[in-house]
Amino acid sequence: MEVVQGAVGGPQLLRLETGVIAVLLTVVAMCCLPSLREYWRRWWVMKPIPGISPCLPVVGNALQLARGGQEFLKQLQIYSEVFRSWPLLKLWIGPLPLLVLYHADDVEVILSSSKHIEKSYLYKFLHPWLGTGLLTSTGDKWRSRRKMITPTFHFEILTDFLEVMNEQGSILLEKLEKHVDKEPFNVFLDITLCALDIICETAMGKNVGAQENKDSEYVRAVYRMSDLIHKRQKSPWFWPDRLYVLFKEGREHQKNLKILHNFTDTVIAEKAAELENTKHTKCNADGNREKSGSKKRKAFLDMLLNATDDEGNKLSYRDIREEVDTFMFEGHDTTAAAMNWVLYLLGHNPEAQKKVHEELDEVFGDTEHPVTMDDLKKLQYLECVVKEALRIFPSVPMFGRTLNDDCCINGYEVPKGTNIIVLTYALHRDPEIFPDPEEFRPERFFPENSKGRHPYAYVPFSAGPRNCIGQRFAQMEEKVLLAHILRRFWVDSSQKREELGLSGELILRPDKGIWIKLKRRPKAGSE
Numbered sequence: 001m002e003v004v005q006g007a008v009g010g011p012q013l014l015r016l017e018t019g020v021i022a023v024l025l026t027v028v029a030m031c032c033l034p035s036l037r038e039y040w041r042r043w044w045v046m047k048p049i050p051g052i053s054p055c056l057p058v059v060g061n062a063l064q065l066a067r068g069g070q071e072f073l074k075q076l077q078i079y080s081e082v083f084r085s086w087p088l089l090k091l092w093i094g095p096l097p098l099l100v101l102y103h104a105d106d107v108e109v110i111l112s113s114s115k116h117i118e119k120s121y122l123y124k125f126l127h128p129w130l131g132t133g134l135l136t137s138t139g140d141k142w143r144s145r146r147k148m149i150t151p152t153f154h155f156e157i158l159t160d161f162l163e164v165m166n167e168q169g170s171i172l173l174e175k176l177e178k179h180v181d182k183e184p185f186n187v188f189l190d191i192t193l194c195a196l197d198i199i200c201e202t203a204m205g206k207n208v209g210a211q212e213n214k215d216s217e218y219v220r221a222v223y224r225m226s227d228l229i230h231k232r233q234k235s236p237w238f239w240p241d242r243l244y245v246l247f248k249e250g251r252e253h254q255k256n257l258k259i260l261h262n263f264t265d266t267v268i269a270e271k272a273a274e275l276e277n278t279k280h281t282k283c284n285a286d287g288n289r290e291k292s293g294s295k296k297r298k299a300f301l302d303m304l305l306n307a308t309d310d311e312g313n314k315l316s317y318r319d320i321r322e323e324v325d326t327f328m329f330e331g332h333d334t335t336a337a338a339m340n341w342v343l344y345l346l347g348h349n350p351e352a353q354k355k356v357h358e359e360l361d362e363v364f365g366d367t368e369h370p371v372t373m374d375d376l377k378k379l380q381y382l383e384c385v386v387k388e389a390l391r392i393f394p395s396v397p398m399f400g401r402t403l404n405d406d407c408c409i410n411g412y413e414v415p416k417g418t419n420i421i422v423l424t425y426a427l428h429r430d431p432e433i434f435p436d437p438e439e440f441r442p443e444r445f446f447p448e449n450s451k452g453r454h455p456y457a458y459v460p461f462s463a464g465p466r467n468c469i470g471q472r473f474a475q476m477e478e479k480v481l482l483a484h485i486l487r488r489f490w491v492d493s494s495q496k497r498e499e500l501g502l503s504g505e506l507i508l509r510p511d512k513g514i515w516i517k518l519k520r521r522p523k524a525g526s527e
Contacts, residue, residue: 038417042097045415049099050083051090060092065234069227070511072234073397073425073504080426087410094236096121098400098419099409102426104433104457106409110401110420111456111464117142120400120419122233128257129225131322134469135330145323146469148307152300153473159373161202165477166370168197169484171211176489179518184494186513187343191481192219192336198477199331204267204324205274205299221259222333223509228253230505264324268317271301300327327470333507334395335474340514341393342386342482344500345440347493347516352442353486356382357521360487368487371480379479382486384442386478390460392440397425397508399462424459425504433457490519 052061066072080102083089089100101107110116118138126136134145151157172194179185193210196219200208210216228249232238244250304320346353359381401420406413429437433454434444443449461468468474485491494515501511 039095042415042417045413046090046097046099046418049088049090049412049414050086051092052079055092058094059236060094060096062093062234062236065091065093067231067234069230069503069505070501072230073502073508076398076423076425076504080423080429088412093234094239096236096419097415097417098421099414100421100423101409102423103410103430104427104454107422107427107459108454108456109407109409110403110422111459111462111466113407114465115404116401116407116420117466118402118404120402120421122400122419125229125232125239128253129229129260130326130329131318133322133326135326142466149300149303149323149469152303153469158473158476161198161473162371162373162476162480164201165198165480166484168194168201168211169371169481171197172481173484173488175211176485176518180489180520181518184515184517187516188336188340188510188513189216189219191339191343192216192332194481195332195336195339195477199328200267201299202473203300203327203331205271205301206267208267217259218263221256221263222329224252225256225260226333226506228256260325261321264321264328268301268320268324271299272305275302275305330468331470331473335477337393337395337507337509338386338390338474339478339481340510342389342478343485343491343516344493344495344510344514345389345392346385346486347491349440352385352440353491355442356385356486357490360483364483364487368484371483375483376476376479379483381442382479382482383475384445386475386482387445387458387460388440388442391428391434391444391458392438393508394424394428394460395507396460396462397504398423422459422462425508428458428460430457488521490521492517492519 052064055061056063066075079089079100084102087103088106089102091098091100101110119136123136130136132141134142134149137145172190175190176187190211193213193216196210196216197208200206200210210219231249232244232253238244238247238249245254301320301324304315304323307315346356359379363375363378398421400422403414403416403418403420406416408414428434431437434457456463461471461474494517495510495512499512500514503509503511
């Protein structure tokens with residue numbers, strides 16, 4: 001603990017922390033005997049499951065887990081490789097039992113179930129930022145929100161969003177032009193700002209001009225908040241809110257939370273004012289639209305501001321903000337990471353990049369016309385490239401659920417209340433399903449090669465009842481922007497895998513960015 005680190009060394013610090021927590025636990029136990037009984041019941045039921053040793057009293061394995069995102073991901077890699085022969089892996093973070101799954105059969109038990117849809121306790125630390133929106137809610141609230149939001153991703157509405165994706169893609173191209181035939185540069189932020197502009201305009205109906213800035217306070221706050229939440233999830237001594245704010249990390253959490261909420265508050269307020277103004281001028285506006293034949297694009301936020309719940313009540317401001325915050329985070333960060341990984345992998349695999357270029361030339365010729373839905377359907381090899389990139393570098397390297405009932409996984413009894421961690425990063429590297437898993441082979445996702453593959457062996461967007469509602473939007477955006485970039489440029493990657501600084505926090509991202517070199521491609525048919 002930061003408070004006593006200056007006075008007490010490593011082993012002494014551990015003994016002091018453990019002793020203090022043990023005394024507190026005894027006091028709490030006298031008041032909360034039923035909870036203590038439940039803790040011991042879970043411990044005995046889960047005792048036969050293989051786990052990491054030593055598992056210390058009170059803190060469990062928490063002190064053995066690496067603090068930083070890079071080190072933690074390496075640790076998980078080692079665990080998943082060393083314990084690949086184990087059916088599953090047990091960890092304790094303080095009083096919280098976790099079961100790590102990385103085999104498709106085990107993952108199916110959880111993700112296919114309509115019972116186990118509650119998110120892991122560890123998602124609680126996202127609540128100050130995202131509230132209990134679609135990502136973090138459960139039960140009736142989740143079902144109501146899912147039902148309400150699903151129409152937003154209807155095919156016709158997604159088609160309307162293509163215009164924004166093409167417009168922002170063109171702005172991105174002009175930024176990238178400055179780097180042609182020059183030194184390697186970090187493309188990660190350029191892609192991220194483009195994705196931020198797209199989600200703001202499509203989902204919020206607001207053009208924030210993020211690409212016009214070299215930096216973004218919002219993006220920096222997202223990255224820092226992800227790091228802080230990830231560290232807090234692994235540190236049970238930081239779980240109590242009143243204790244957390246006494247530490248430097250807690251104060252930094254509050255500072256970044258304010259930046260994130262101020263950004264979305266501004267977007268919501270401006271959109272609400274715009275809708276109010278529209279109501280006052282509705283008749284004239286309708287007449288003008290009829291005359292011009294133009295159609296106003298409906299945004300996700302428009303729907304939220306006018307939506308009612310199952311009981312006919314309008315959503316509160318807090319309801320609206322938690323969904324906006326959720327879409328802002330999930331709608332730009334995951335897609336930006338996925339596109340960056342595609343560029344990195346193609347830059348290291350010239351044969352695959354040539355095949356992408358050949359397909360693009362077949363579909364577009366030597367034109368640079370906006371990408372259409374018909375074009376996207378024809379870009380089948382590019383789609384396989386995106387899928388393979390998400391296999392090797394899943395945007396969400398792990399996600400969690402809480403068991404709502406006792407169940408059996410791989411022959412082991414697992415008690416209600418256990419937290420399940422689906423380790424996507426390891427699941428996608430199962431050599432029995434994906435031979436030579438570290439190799440980039442888009443052909444794995446050709447229809448003939450995917451036939452018969454376990455449906456839960458590849459889950460970059462989760463699966464089952466709580467699969468990602470925005471996956472079609474994400475896949476469409478990724479293909480549109482990549483088509484823009486790769487029609488014009490040849491990409492060379494400038495980093496080896498070990499130079500990426502791969503960090504497994506909320507989103508799988510490279511701490512050191514994605515450094516590439518760009519060359520201009522010749523016209524179609526002249527290569």
